[in-house]
């Protein structure tokens with residue numbers, strides 16, 4: 001069928017951003033502070049994407065152990081979070097736990113103070129694009145459908161949805177098998193006696209024993225864990241939805257139903273077998289499925305794993321990052337889990353002070369003119385996506401996309417014609433980590 005009707009244009013701005021996760025917030029605040037008129041639409045009821053709506057309980061490393069890779073917007077987030085919670089971020093290999101409600105308020109304040117025009121409960125449903133030029137994005141708000149016209153559009157949906165609607169090519173999953181990483185429905189736990197909880201190695205031993213004894217209906221050896229997020233509360237990142245396609249509503253629906261059932265078994269395992277969890281309750285699961293991997297937009301440059309190995313430097317780099325390659329494989333198989341461990345813990349992991357460059361070109365989707373992509377679906381191969389996808393990585397690409405769009409608006413120039421040294425100088429001006437940029 002064909003659906004056609006007149007809709008109002010409700011906003012005309014310099015920069016229209018879709019998605020208010022880590023990448024979208026970094027982009028919006030940066031662009032607005034740089035003087036652009038910014039509109040952002042978020043499908044959920046808060047900012048933060050997977051780190052809030054998805055209840056992901058921890059940030060991964062902001063630094064390479066020596067340098068603050070996610071400097072600028074990322075540092076601001078971690079400083080504000082520390083001010084209220086006292087949680088001090090660690091260095092390389094050390095994440096830190098998130099207080100979700102604190103993080104939601106931090107994003108609210110930064111967005112309001114920067115003067116970003118935004119709407120919650122507003123979902124992108126289409127784009128008016130011709131020959132790679134997006135004229136308008138179409139949204140379904142609570143009241144009705146409406147359009148937003150902008151000079152530049154930023155795709156921060158995590159899934160590259162706007163890029164696809166605009167005609168950009170993309171990759172999805174493993175090249176041959178099309179396999180994607182499993183998702184996880186994160187949880188909130190209470191009544192944990194943290195003082196009596198065994199260390200990670202002992203917990204893993206007990207998990208493997210239970211698997212070997214046939215305790216679980218769906219045994220899964222990869223068990224990221226439950227992070228302490230309060231005196232007796234925990235944020236769970238356990239359980240995997242294998243075979244998930246996070247771009248398909250039927251697949252998401254099935255995974256949500258299955259995960260809620262599987263998690264009950266994990267709750268029973270903790271209560272029956274792990275010290276400190278005897279009285280524990282799993283009081284809430286997120287209402288947003290934790291999706292690790294969907295599309296990777298095909299950009300002017302796609303980072304490849306050899307760039308990780310080479311600690312690559314690029315003339316047009318807009319940041320550097322250092323998180324190891326972290327592909328969750330099918331850990332129902334012992335061999336696949338061992339492959340994960342070797343890759344993540346040994347082969348594709350840096351020493352202190354090492355990092356890879358992220359070129360501006362990884363944010364420029366092919367076959368489009370006025371679009372940038374940021375966050376977990378920037379131009380990469382599968383292994384690099386599994387490094388850059390974590391939140392500090394999304395702050396780096398989001399911040400750069402926001403600054404690029406604001407500069408392009410100021411100069412009234414095409415995104416591909418933007419002098420990259422000007423972008424790098426502007427990013428340095430807000431604290432970005434760009435050690436190879438010579439001012």
Ligand SMILES: Cc1cc2nc3c(=O)[nH]c(=O)nc-3n(C[C@H](O)[C@H](O)[C@H](O)COP(=O)(O)OP(=O)(O)OC[C@H]3O[C@@H](n4cnc5c(N)ncnc54)[C@H](O)[C@@H]3O)c2cc1C
Pocket residue numbers: 018019020021022023024041042043044047048049050051053056057058059060061095122123124125156157158161183184185186237289290291292374375376377389390391392394
């Ligand atoms: C289970 C799990 C555990 C993880 N653990 C960690 C961890 O420990 N540390 C870490 O740093 N990272 C972790 N990550 C990775 C990280 O959380 C995400 O990759 C990161 O949040 C991606 O940021 P993003 O801004 O690209 O997308 P998202 O966080 O997914 O945000 C995208 C936003 O866009 C909105 N949106 C999507 N479609 C539309 C639309 N059509 N219209 C309007 N809005 C839309 C969504 O509602 C969402 O708010 C984990 C991920 C998962 C799934």
